[in-house]
Amino acid sequence: MSYHEFALIDWIRQHVAGHDRLTTGIGDDAAVLRFPDPAECLITTDMLMDGVDFRVGEAAPERIGRKALAVNLSDIAAMAGRPLAAVVAVALPRRGGMELGRGLHSGLQKLADEFGVALAGGDTNSWDGPLVISVTVLGEATVRGAIRRSGAQVGDWIMVTGRLGGSLSGHHFDFTPRIAEALALHDSVALHAMIDISDGLAADLEHILDESCVGAVLDSAAIPISDAALATAVDGRSPLDHALGDGEDFELLFTVSPDDGWKLLASPPFATQITHIGEIVTGRACQLRAPDGSLVPLIASGWRHWFES
Amino acid sequence: MSYHEFALIDWIRQHVAGHDRLTTGIGDDAAVLRFPDPAECLITTDMLMDGVDFRVGEAAPERIGRKALAVNLSDIAAMAGRPLAAVVAVALPRRGGMELGRGLHSGLQKLADEFGVALAGGDTNSWDGPLVISVTVLGEATVRGAIRRSGAQVGDWIMVTGRLGGSLSGHHFDFTPRIAEALALHDSVALHAMIDISDGLAADLEHILDESCVGAVLDSAAIPISDAALATAVDGRSPLDHALGDGEDFELLFTVSPDDGWKLLASPPFATQITHIGEIVTGRACQLRAPDGSLVPLIASGWRHWFES
Secondary structure, three states: OOOHHHHHHHOHHHHHOOOOOEEEOOOOOOOOEEEOOOOOOOOOOOOOEEOOOOOOOOOOOHHHHHHHHHHHHHHHHHHHHEEEEEEEEEEEEEEEEHHHHHHHHHHHHHHHHHHOOOOEEEEEEEEEEOOEEEEEEEEEEEEOOOOOOEEEEEEEEEEOOOOEOOOHHHHHHHHOOOOHHHHHHHHOOOOOEEEEEOOHHHHHHHHHHHHHOOOOEEEEEHOOOOOHHHHHHHHHHOHHHHHHHOOOOOOOOEEEOOOHHHHHEEEEEEEOOOEEEEEEOOOOOOEOOOOOOOOEOOOOOOOOOEEEE | OOOHHHHHHHOOHHHHHHOOOOOOOOOOOOEEEEEOOOOOEEEEEEEEEEEOOOOOOOOOOOHHHHHHHHHHHHHHOOOOEEEEEEEEEEEEEEEEEHHHHHHHHHHHHHHHHHHOOEEEEEEEEEEEEOOOEEEEEEEOOOOOOOOOOOOOOOOOOOEOOEEEOOOOHHHHHHHOOOOOHHHHHHHHHHEEEEOOOOOOOHHHHEEEEEHHHEEEEHHHHHOOOOOOHHHHHHHHHOHHHHHHHHHOOOOOEEOOOHHHHHHHHHHHOOOOOOEEEEEEEEEEEEEEEEEOEEEOOOOOOOOOOOOOO
């Protein structure tokens, strides 16, 4: 990190200096953090680009900044961890970059404050290209450890928070990272595997299945469909297709024993909806049970980056 | 971090799994690190962009990847810390992005291996824009603590490693981050203030002076000038101007008591050149002592990002 670059957004200084986890300010090459527990440090990074993850001009800079931090907090939630600090690197377009940078920071700071995250520093750049913002979040696992994707067991219930699909209509900017829900789940039951839904339910379930070497059957009638997915059905795809395939729901997808599943439904540890959507089975197939009881293969249709050779 | 995105560079998997600091692989939303000492965690981030910090097509992808990590290691060196782990976020141009990504990774991995740094994960994206690469490095302070910019004291010697100027002719890609030198200095003497020279000697000295609320006098005849700066003198600027103003030397600029300064000159703790270039003085001015003994103001001419409104 470079002081003179970062000083462009020097109103960060007062916030940085005020956070109790930071023992140094931005006037140094690296931020120094007090780490409460050395056992398990979580680190995650996500880069968002204009034209891919948002469009400058369509979305307010505050919402873009908020999203850049929120997607990282969602990754910490997926591990049932607590977020502690974030660093932010941006490439700002030269034209209007100062104003854009202020808006980004405002959105970042507000969400960081909500979750007790220290904005520990960053790297502010200008260039002739479009806006790029990259956030790295540090967190810690709780005493119960971090939850991986690899722990799903045959017989587990597959469960999900919230309702799915249609995120592009606004949810992908305004979602609340499920930090509190993940910690409450981790506290209430034995989580076997967990992931946040960023690529789409089917695609992210596939990640759990791949890492856990198991299969799954989802109950199509049980998938909780968002109002936005119901509204977008005019595009020819069904609301269920949207709920299964759309990315950026940023809900938690997790597996637990049936006993723990019943317990969660009987005494939900938070107000956010929890739904039992299927079971982990032997084999490696991922199937969808139609209302008539027939099984069809579930194809992961989530977002993937592509290249030309 | 998203598995499917990162899996584009899935040859990282074997390296990630093999590092003893990592307790999880890339098949999770966040990497889990064992942190040896909770006291002082260092974190730094730098973003490099095509056309600003390098030019794709002119520099091999391996050198770009190496530089993206090296500039962050230099920031850890500036704090006299030890680097532990890095995460990497990239926006790859769609055309040729896979090949570029492989080259970047190769350069990153080689330098990471040299410095015992775990490449803990990342976020790989494609887009229609130019290459952007953002690296975040986690480190730890030694038991002697992290060195700040703010500790320079009146009477201190100002010292520098290596020779300065003309970095653009190649050094900015191929420099060795001064991790070993910084640790050896921290072990041998009481470092009062330190910074790595990324913006240029004059500009980075100014950062130390600002943070320490002191002034400085540099001895123009003592500034160690690189062969590259001597060679670039054909542009009308003197080699001394290059040594004072050029950025990206990535050498260490530090202050110590005169006793410690003498000690370092008498028994250098490493082979890299150490030069005594001036003194910390009262006041806030930064001046250059010409060979005739006259004092002239030293203007920080280092690189700054700029914006259009």
